Every structure is written in structure tokens, then in C-alpha cells.
Amino acid sequence: KNEVEQSPQNLTAQEGEFITINCSYSVGISALHWLQQHPGGGIVSLFMLSSGKKKHGRLIATINIQEKHSSLHITASHPRDSAVYICAVARNDMRFGAGTRLTVKP
């Protein structure tokens, strides 16, 4: 079993839909990161969480430390949100989930 499990693997949505991506982990962590990777490679850090909830624009990330679970929400999704979203748990190194490939159709 992977230390970091993401679901779903692939997600297709219509523009404007509310999107949720889930991440479960099985190890003790000091923080959890949500990353975005667009086609072509570059990775952007969206959030770093050690507790509670963070919001940035249309993106919201939550974490429940007791349940070892985090969610990334996108409100009013847009085609430019199409990317791979990666959950990574961190101690001294980062352990990555397999990613969720999101496609938002106009």
C-alpha cells in the first residue's frame, strides 16, 4: 500500500462545477502539500498545511490530522484549472501521491 493515496485518479468536470480531490496518508507527517503540475512539467506549490483549512482564491485545502486525510476543493472550476494535482506528505523529504488528472471542459 502506498503511503499516500489520492482519489480520484482522473476527473472530468464541466466549467463551473465544484471539484473535490482527496488524499489519505498512512505515516506521521509535519506538513502536507498540494501541488499543481501543468502539461509540460512545471510544478507549483498551492498549499502547505499542518492543520485546519487554507483558502487562496477559488482553491480551498483542508486537513484532518487525526483521520490522516486532506481534501483540495476548487470552486467555480475553469478550463485553465486543468492540470495534475499532487498531494505530498512531508517529513524531511516529500512522499508524493500518484496525482489526480483534472480536465475541466468549457
Place this chain on the structure above:
Amino acid sequence: DTEVTQTPKHLVMGMTNKKSLKCEQHMGHRAMYWYKQKAKKPPELMFVYSYEKLSINESVPSRFSPECPNSSLLNLHLHALQPEDSALYLCASSQALALGGLNIQYFGAGTRLSVL
């Protein structure tokens, strides 16, 4: 400036070639990382440098040789690679390794390497 710059963007090399990948950051970060990413897979950690010293080597074959000449630069020297080494190579930097998981890593755009 929150940019990590990687060059070249694309590289094609034969199995007998010697080439180098370069990574540069000017954020004053003291930890720098090399990752390898195969298609549709998450990044895999290869090396970590902390204060210009190699801290982590994830059992990477010796045909990959990292170098950190100063706190802003990280190189990955390639020699006698195999076709299965074709991948996206990502560089990242963070403030300090000692912060552990509280570090935010800033990633470069990657070098897409093809080994023929």
C-alpha cells in the same frame, strides 16, 4: 523572485554522450533537490543538497552525478545513460532542510531528457 531556472528545457543524447543539466535559484535557499519523473507518475527523489553538501542519495546509479558548486547552482552530470533514463528531470529548492516538512519546495519547469 521565486523562480527556479532549469536548462536546457529539452535534451536528446546518445548512450555514449556526456551532458549536464543545470539548475539555478536566487532565493537564498540552502536546500536543493533533483527529482526524476516518468510519464504519468509522481516525481521520485534522486538527490538532496543541504548547504552545498550532499545529504540524501536515493540509491541513484553512478551514471548520474550531482554537483553543487555554490549555494545558487545545482548540476546533474549525465554519462552512459540508458534509454530507460528518459524522463522529466525536476530541480527544486527550499529554505533549509532542517525545517523538514515545513519547507515549501519551489520547482523548476524541468528538463525533458530523451536517451537514444
